[in-house]
Amino acid sequence: MTVFFEDVSVGDTDEYGSYEVTREEILRFAEQYDPQWFHVDPERSDEESPYGGLIASGWHTASMTMRLLVDGTFGDAASIGAKGVDELRWWQPVRPGDTLRIENEVLETTPERPERGLIRARTETYNQDDELVFSMVSNVMYLRRED
Template sequence: MEYFEDIEVGAKSSFGSYEVARDEVVEFAAKFDPQPFHLSDEAAAQTHFGRLSASGWHTCAMMMAMMAEQFEKNDHKGLGSPGIDELRWLKPVFPGDTLRCEREILEKTPSRSRPEMGSFRSRMTVFNQKDEPVMTFISIGLVQRRLPG
């Protein structure tokens, strides 16, 4: 189990593997980000992307799927998140790419008002199969503390 006390500042981890499927790219875009370069090969060919690319918001969702799987695997005692900072999409994500995540813990703070929890900030980076960073952001997480005794 991973509690607040188990999180170490400076710790790095690498996890996840997510293969980006063309049908999923189009389906997500049709519902949430219906811009032509996310929906049509022909339209995308006329843009700086050069071909169909995933929505940045879809990249966030794929990352979240990998992170949730990792938290479940480690029995992480997460309590949600109040948000993220510094979200950047660095490179387009294309169908056929395989994504993975890296996390580095930047800081952690016990809650002053809620002794049963603490928070931590981590830099999350998503890479493609060429080890090129495609997205980065600062994650703020809330996590349960061990109860005394």
Template sequence: MIYFEDLEVGARTEFGSYEVTREEVLEFARKYDPQPFHLSDEEAAKTHFGRIAASGWHSCAMTMAVIARYVVGHEQAGLGSPGIDELRWLKPVYPGDTIHVSGTIVDKTPSRSRPEIGSFRTETVVTNQDGVPVMRFTSIVLIRRRPA
């Protein structure tokens, strides 16, 4: 089990990858972000995207799927997240892309009010198959401290 005390500032984790399919992009867009450039080749061609692109929120969901699978496979004493900071969609994510997710711990802080937990912040970078950054954000994670 990985606890707060095991985390090192500067440590980098490769969480894994996700293959983006056209069917999933369309399904997500129909359900959650039905803007024409996410749904129609013709409409997308009229925009700076040039072709159908995944919703930024879909990119977030795919990234979370990668991170969650990693965390479940590497037992951590995690307690969820109060949020993220500085979310930026840097480049479009297209059907056929493979996104790769990595994170670097930028700081960690023991809780002042709850001595049994701490938090840490991770700069998360999502790149496409060409190594081009497509999304970046800083996640905040709550985690248990090692029991005495």
């Protein structure tokens, strides 16, 4: 069943996950998109990093969060993209072996045009210890039902 703008209400909250983070994935992503030493050099990270070892790029964490959103909600939604993201925050490093889950809460729904509306939602990503590692507020466009 496709979820349209009218099917979503302020306060709707869902939880999706889990996503296991691997060392190989952290290295692969960072080598291509964010090759800072604490993302791509495990030995140096273990010895010198203020984070106590290898960590995922924040952009990788955002990408894994997006994957969980698509698998959990956007895959069945009449979502047609986003206008942007507000309040993007990285709270804790994500490490190899972490298992991520997300909580998504609808903050606001605004009809924009006859064919679409805007849904503002807060997404929080947690690790296996229930530590908040990432959060954002997204502004997602959804198609409206045809009358």
